[in-house]
Amino acid sequence: MASSMRETANIIKEELENDPTLASYVKSFKAGDLRISRMIYPYVSVANISLGIAPHDTARDIHTYSIQIMAGTRSLVPGRAFEGSEQSGARGIVQLCEDIVAVVRDNTFGGIFFAPPANITCKLYENKNSGGIAWNAGVAFAAFKFVSR
Numbered sequence: 001m002a003s004s005m006r007e008t009a010n011i012i013k014e015e016l017e018n019d020p021t022l023a024s025y026v027k028s029f030k031a032g033d034l035r036i037s038r039m040i041y042p043y044v045s046v047a048n049i050s051l052g053i054a055p056h057d058t059a060r061d062i063h064t065y066s067i068q069i070m071a072g073t074r075s076l077v078p079g080r081a082f083e084g085s086e087q088s089g090a091r092g093i094v095q096l097c098e099d100i101v102a103v104v105r106d107n108t109f110g111g112i113f114f115a116p117p118a119n120i121t122c123k124l125y126e127n128k129n130s131g132g133i134a135w136n137a138g139v140a141f142a143a144f145k146f147v148s149r
Contacts, residue, residue, distance in 0.1 A: 005049050005051060011109050012069070016044050016100065022099050025042060025091050027040045028043040029044050041072055042071065042096055045071070046067070048068040049067050052066075062147075065144070065145075066140070066142055068138050069100055069139040072136045073091070075133060076133055079132070080092060082094060092135070094124065100139045101120055101122060101139060104120055105117070112145060114146060117141035118144075119141060121139070124136070125138075
């Protein structure tokens, strides 16, 4: 069982890396690295994790994790970074976001969380001043686990 936020980030990254669909086209998987200017596109990075702790009963606390996975695509072909291309098989940020959500949904990440994630959201946005050739996404979710005191 993951005992630190760093271990939790690495376990989530490994689950994303081991997904056959993502592994077929994502070139860079990271944990804790948000230096977008240094990323190799397309990329996925387990980026932000926050932790809230609340008492559950006399022996256990409940740990509530808020996790954000960042992703990005880039293409010089107009529109391809956003929506991909059926003809070439290129995946855009829309498909990348959907593929990340498919891995996260119904996943307890090797049992580190007691239930699959809740409140999964995805936000897409264009890289500033990219002229549409680079897009990013943030997939966010909440996950919970019990920890003995």
